[in-house]
Amino acid sequence: MTSAEKTSNSGHALQGIRVLDFTWIHAGPSATRVLADQGAEVIKVESNQALAVVGGPSSATARGLGQRHNWNAGKRSISLDMKTPQGVAIAKRLVAVSDVVAENFSGRVMPGWGMDYQSIRQIKPDVIMLSMSGFGRTGPWKDRVSYGQTLQAYSGFTELTGFPNADPCGPASAYSDAVGGMAGAQAVLLALLHRARTGQGQWIDLSQFEALSSLLDTLVLDMSANGSNSHNLRSGNRPPHETGAPQGAYPCRGEDRWVAISILTDGEWDSLVHVMENPAWAQEGRFSTADGRSSHAEELDSLLETWTRQHTAEEIMRLLQDAGVAAGVVQTGADLAENDPHIKGRGFFRQVSDHQGISRTIEGAPYKLSRTPGGAKSGAPAFGADQTYVLRDVLGMSDEELADCAIAGVFE
Amino acid sequence: MVLSGPSQERKVNENSSGQQPLTGMRVLDLSGPMGVYCGKLMADMGADVIKVEPPGGDPMRKIGPFLNGDSSPGHSLYWLHFNTNKRSITLDVADPKGAELLSKMASGADVVLETSPPGYMDSLGLGYDRLSQGNPGLIYASLTPFGQTGPYKDFKATDLTGFAMGGYMYVTGWPDTPPTRLWGSQAYNTTSNRAFIAILLALYHRMATGEGQFIDVSMQEAVAATTEHVNTTYNYTGEPAVRCGFRHGGQFVATWRCKDGFVSITTNTQQAWDDLRDWMAQDGMAGDLSSERFNDRFILRGEHGDHIEELIQAWALTHTREEITEWGQARHHPWGPATRADEILENEQLWDRGYFIKAASPGQGEKMVYPGAPYKLSESPWQLSQQAPEIGQHNDEIYRSDLDLSQVELDALAAQGVI
Numbered sequence: 001m002t003s004a005e006k007t008s009n010s011g012h013a014l015q016g017i018r019v020l021d022f023t024w025i026h027a028g029p030s031a032t033r034v035l036a037d038q039g040a041e042v043i044k045v046e047s048n049q050a051l052a053v054v055g056g057p058s059s060a061t062a063r064g065l066g067q068r069h070n071w072n073a074g075k076r077s078i079s080l081d082m083k084t085p086q087g088v089a090i091a092k093r094l095v096a097v098s099d100v101v102a103e104n105f106s107g108r109v110m111p112g113w114g115m116d117y118q119s120i121r122q123i124k125p126d127v128i129m130l131s132m133s134g135f136g137r138t139g140p141w142k143d144r145v146s147y148g149q150t151l152q153a154y155s156g157f158t159e160l161t162g163f164p165n166a167d168p169c170g171p172a173s174a175y176s177d178a179v180g181g182m183a184g185a186q187a188v189l190l191a192l193l194h195r196a197r198t199g200q201g202q203w204i205d206l207s208q209f210e211a212l213s214s215l216l217d218t219l220v221l222d223m224s225a226n227g228s229n230s231h232n233l234r235s236g237n238r239p240p241h242e243t244g245a246p247q248g249a250y251p252c253r254g255e256d257r258w259v260a261i262s263i264l265t266d267g268e269w270d271s272l273v274h275v276m277e278n279p280a281w282a283q284e285g286r287f288s289t290a291d292g293r294s295s296h297a298e299e300l301d302s303l304l305e306t307w308t309r310q311h312t313a314e315e316i317m318r319l320l321q322d323a324g325v326a327a328g329v330v331q332t333g334a335d336l337a338e339n340d341p342h343i344k345g346r347g348f349f350r351q352v353s354d355h356q357g358i359s360r361t362i363e364g365a366p367y368k369l370s371r372t373p374g375g376a377k378s379g380a381p382a383f384g385a386d387q388t389y390v391l392r393d394v395l396g397m398s399d400e401e402l403a404d405c406a407i408a409g410v411f412e
Numbered sequence: 413m414v415l416s417g418p419s420q421e422r423k424v425n426e427n428s429s430g431q432q433p434l435t436g437m438r439v440l441d442l443s444g445p446m447g448v449y450c451g452k453l454m455a456d457m458g459a460d461v462i463k464v465e466p467p468g469g470d471p472m473r474k475i476g477p478f479l480n481g482d483s484s485p486g487h488s489l490y491w492l493h494f495n496t497n498k499r500s501i502t503l504d505v506a507d508p509k510g511a512e513l514l515s516k517m518a519s520g521a522d523v524v525l526e527t528s529p530p531g532y533m534d535s536l537g538l539g540y541d542r543l544s545q546g547n548p549g550l551i552y553a554s555l556t557p558f559g560q561t562g563p564y565k566d567f568k569a570t571d572l573t574g575f576a577m578g579g580y581m582y583v584t585g586w587p588d589t590p591p592t593r594l595w596g597s598q599a600y601n602t603t604s605n606r607a608f609i610a611i612l613l614a615l616y617h618r619m620a621t622g623e624g625q626f627i628d629v630s631m632q633e634a635v636a637a638t639t640e641h642v643n644t645t646y647n648y649t650g651e652p653a654v655r656c657g658f659r660h661g662g663q664f665v666a667t668w669r670c671k672d673g674f675v676s677i678t679t680n681t682q683q684a685w686d687d688l689r690d691w692m693a694q695d696g697m698a699g700d701l702s703s704e705r706f707n708d709r710f711i712l713r714g715e716h717g718d719h720i721e722e723l724i725q726a727w728a729l730t731h732t733r734e735e736i737t738e739w740g741q742a743r744h745h746p747w748g749p750a751t752r753a754d755e756i757l758e759n760e761q762l763w764d765r766g767y768f769i770k771a772a773s774p775g776q777g778e779k780m781v782y783p784g785a786p787y788k789l790s791e792s793p794w795q796l797s798q799q800a801p802e803i804g805q806h807n808d809e810i811y812r813s814d815l816d817l818s819q820v821e822l823d824a825l826a827a828q829g830v831i
Contacts, residue, residue, distance in 0.1 A: 013617035026640065038613055066644030117790075134746075136788070141761040145746045148640075149658070149665045153676035153750040158658065158667055160595035160753060161584070168674065168750065170658040170667060171594050172583040173640035182605040182638075187787040189612035190433035190457055194792040196619050198431065202791035210767050214786040216756070217596040218489040222477045223757050224781035225489065225773060233753060237572060237593050247572055249581060249590040256654075258591050260576035262569075321567050328573035330582045330591045333646030333653055336636060340577075342564035348633050349643070361647040366633035367610035368559070371625040372617050 012039025013372040017192070020045065020091070020098040021075065026148070026177035027208060028104040028132050029071035031184030035100070036074040037365055038374040043098075043390055044077045045091060046383055048412055069360045071181075073352055074376030078391070079384035079411050086410045088113045093395050095123045099195075100188055104132035107142055117203035126201035128191040132184055136207030146209070148174025155212045156219065163236040176212045183211035238297065244290055245297040246272075249330050250308040252316060258330035259313040261304070261320065266290060271323040276307050337361075354379035387411060432458025433792045437615070440464060440517060441498065442505065442526040445571070445597065446631060447555045448472060448494040450604035451525055454611070455497035456785075456794050459523070462810065463498045464505065464514065467829055469803040479773055479780075485803070492800045496782070500801035501810050502831050510830045511536050516815060519546040523611055527555045530565050540626040550624040551614040555607050559630030569631060574599040578635025579642045586657040599635050606634040659721070664709070667750060668728035674750035675733045677724075677740065684745040685709035688724075691739065697727040757781060769796050807831060 017040040021032045024046075036042040080087045092115065095101055101120060103110055110116050110131070117129045131137060134146030149170070152158045158170035187204045195201055213220075237248035237260075244264035252259050263269050266289070273282045281303050286292045293300055308316055313329040320327035329335060336343055343349070350364045360379040391397045397405075405411060435458040441451035442464045455461035463470065475490040476483065504510040515538060518524055524543065526533055533539045533554070540552040554560060557569030558577075575581045575593050585592035607629045614625050636643065645653040658667035658676075665678045679685040689706070692698035700706070701723055706716070728736070733749035740747030751759070762768055767784040785794030811817045811831070825831045 013613040013620075034609060062648040063641065063645050066648030067641075070644050135761055136765050139761045139764040144741050144748075145744050146748065147665060147678045147680060147746045149667070149678060150676050150746040150748040153667060153674070154748045156751045156753055156756055157595060158674065158676065158750040162586075162592060163589060166586065166589060167657070167669065168667075169585050169589070169592055169655075170750075172580070172585075172653075172655065173642070175594065175598070175638070175640075178602075178638040178640060179605070182602075182609060183786050185609050186453070186605070186612060187789060189609065189616060190792070191789060192616055193612065193619070194431075194433045194789070196616070198792075200791050202789055204787055204789055206787040207765070210762070210765070210784070211786045213756075213762065213767070214783050215596065215598065215601050216783065217601075218477055218493045219596075219753060219756060220768065220781055220783040221489045221493050223753065224779070225479050226477065226481065227754075234595065237590065239571065239597070249576065249592075251590070258576075258582070260573045260581060260591075262572045264570070321564075324568060326568040326570045326573045328567070328569060328577040330576040331579045332582050333579060333642045336579045336643060337646050342558060342562045343632060343636065345562040346559055346630065346633070348636060349647070361643075363637045363643055364633075365610075366606045366630060366637040368628040369610055369614060369617075369625055370627070371623055372613065374613075 010039075011372050012374050013369070014192075015039040017041070017100065018098045019043065019100040019102060019188075020094050022101070022103040022105065023132065024104065026067070026071060026174055027180030028102060028184065030178065030181030031130070031132070031188065032075070032102055033071050033073060033376075034181070034185035034365070035188065037376050038372060040100075042075040043094065043386070043394075044072065044075050044381065045080050045082075045094075046077050047079060047081060048383075066361075069352070069354065069379045070362050072380035073360075073362045074378055075381055076386035076390065077381035077384055078387050081410055081412055082113060084408060084410050086405050086408055088115070090391070090395070090397075090405070090410070091115065092120070092123055094390070095120050095127060097394060098124065098127065099192070100128045100130065102130040102132070102184070102188070106145065107133065107137050121201060124201070126195055126199060128188060128195060128201050128204070130184055130188050130191075130204045130206060132180060132206045132208060134207070135209050137205050148176035148180075148208075151176040151209050151212055154209060156216060157212065160234050162234055164234050168234060176208055179212050179215060180206070180208035183208075243294045245293040246300050246304050247297075248301055250301070250305050250316075252308050252313040253311055254313070257313045259308060259316045260328050260330055261308075261316075262326040263293070264290075268325050269293065271325050272320065275319050275323050275325070279303075279307065350375065352376055352379045355382040355385055384411065431792055432795060433789070434459035434615075436460070437522040438462070438520065439523040439525060440514070440521050442524070442528070443555065444527045445472060445475075446557075446600045446603050447525050447527040447553075447607065448604070449601050450553070450555070450607045450611070451498060452494050452496055453604065453608045453786075454523070454525075455495075456796065458792075458795070461498040462517075462806070463495055463500045463801065465500055465502050465803060467502045467504055467804075467831060469502075473803070493782075495800035496796055497798050498801055499806040499810065500804055501807050502804035504830050505536060505538060507828070507830050509825065509828065511538055513811075513815065513825075513830075514538055515543060515546070517810075518543045518550065520814075521547070522549070522551060522615070524550065524552045525555070525607070525611075526553070530554075530556055530560045544624060544626075548624055549618055549622055551611060551618065551627065552624070553607050553611050553614075553627040553629065555603050555629045555631070557631045559633065560628045564632075571597045571599040574603070574631040575635055577632045578639070580635050580639045583639070583642055583653050583655055585655045587655050589655070591655065599631055602638050603629060603631040603634040606637070666724075668725055670728045670736060671730065671732045673733050673752065675728065675731075675736045676746075676748050676750060677728070677736065678746045679709050680746060682709055683743070684740075687740075687743050687745065692723070692727045695727060695730060697723070697730065699723045771796070771799060804831070 162168040437459040
């Protein structure tokens, strides 16, 4: 890096990095949002073919609009019809001035444009290319298609999540996409570090199935070593790795209000009993040891409920936290946005202006870096909002070129 | 144990080019369960991660499951999984002599990773302000339940309660079950994943400027940023998202009970919805679903939801996971089986791509299988070079070679219970 760059990164770690971003929906855009938050110039290449998908430029629902902003804040957008040769030619010119190219198409798309890694490194030898896919770009399943929920099913998360005596419920949302996004951001940052140290670019073949599978904790080791004696089974709210009870979500006063309580040690149990003002049932011998509590966990749960139902979730959290016990309200979206003084105090949610000047709420980064706090300064771009900046200022295209492309429908 | 597939003889450390992205970076890993995966991510990408254990061994060595159900030392699969490629020293950092040794090590370290309550490391003279004085390039990552500031900063949390406070638990589960955790320690893993991103950003910044920095990671925020729809639903519609089992977005993205388990069927396109109805009709089980009034797939979310659900569920029970998966995938629809835990190791795609890695289990000579790279970097890849260390396995090489302590000094520290 030059000394000019050293002094001008102004609280952003990735100032000066440009990302050409073909990704869409959730996983890919949430990866590049991490980079945009830290000052990278992320140029979304969008097409009117995908206007209405989740997080697309014209998301049909309010929730879709929220996801558009949440995962695309601070980015730029150009519209480019990649079915036209001029569209592809412009994309290749953008590769030449980019550090990172990100895509999550099916495996045939980038090669079809002559933009697979081997081709684009001819344009930019040290380019970093992030290819995100369901199952990876090699292997017998490379052409299988997936949504987040599909991968959660394939990986085991769907079968494993839920109570043992009920149907599995699986993760409530696309955990797989969130994981893919985190993994994508990590992989690009690792490649940027490698490039800074060696000058070498590279290709990242990110299988979201593998990224998700890598979070199955000890499951693979356990199955290979212990086989059918494995303890890694659907276990409701009890931790698969540690013994200890009570552990779970307990109903409180109010409609569908719950508090999560997590007791691992005898000391924590004693504190809980004390806070409950020593009910007779809690003095019984079978609850006096961690093993005893674990083997009578269901009975313990229903007894504990008789106490939790008398209080609000917030009261119980306060009472138990004051006694040093891990307890927390099972918070809803409304709790997080309106009622939780802590997350508000830390400024997790941020207000940014969209292209019409309307204030939009987005999630901030879930980490605070003391010197490079970063943070998006605007909402998601309007579809094609940065045509002039990208084509004229970045690529230096002339008015005549732009007019020719417009007539040929390249920007539609 | 079922092991199959073309890559089953793949060896540890198969990869080529040598340098990994974090080769040469030294990390002092003082973390507990919330951060131990972050340390693993760094170690697997080439950093020299030194796990600092209290004398007698890290409490995480006692967390199951255990190899062959044997909970004696060295058999914790939890320890083996989360500490690959790390080195280990024993050190009592709460002892002033121990703290002094740690601060000496920190003067030459790139990253400190820790998960103790806010203020605790400062009280030992091992906080960021102190350690960065001698090493301004130091990156110091503190992972805590609620972060370093704010009214709940001193609240305790476990994976379960962090998951609850982050807003993910309320929406997971069925309408008639309690809110439910994700399987495994996903709140901790997510905190580690987020922290790893922050550390990589800080390393990149340091490369440009030489400056280190302090990183404050909150488990609650890490979870809250991972829920997909909880915050956007409330902030953009005013209604909180609720529990709906695996009927995500109505039956639009759903999992169904079938002949041999559960199967995920997503009707993400009109074609997928039409194909599903056609197949049900061929089986004579479409009922009135083939009629025009059900053409719009978004009707799945509407008033006829229960009726449609009954029909699809009755039909799904007549097919196996594989039949439904193959039929859907042949038509490019994202359908797939809910894999059971005991089927994980049969996955041909993971074997073919070299995701699974066979290694001898410690002291046993048996083969165990490790999970592999979360992503494949073509030039500076993930590697499994070393299995998790034994207690204080690297005391000698680190204390004697790196810190130049003599045997006499080492013996004295051991006698005092510092190492």
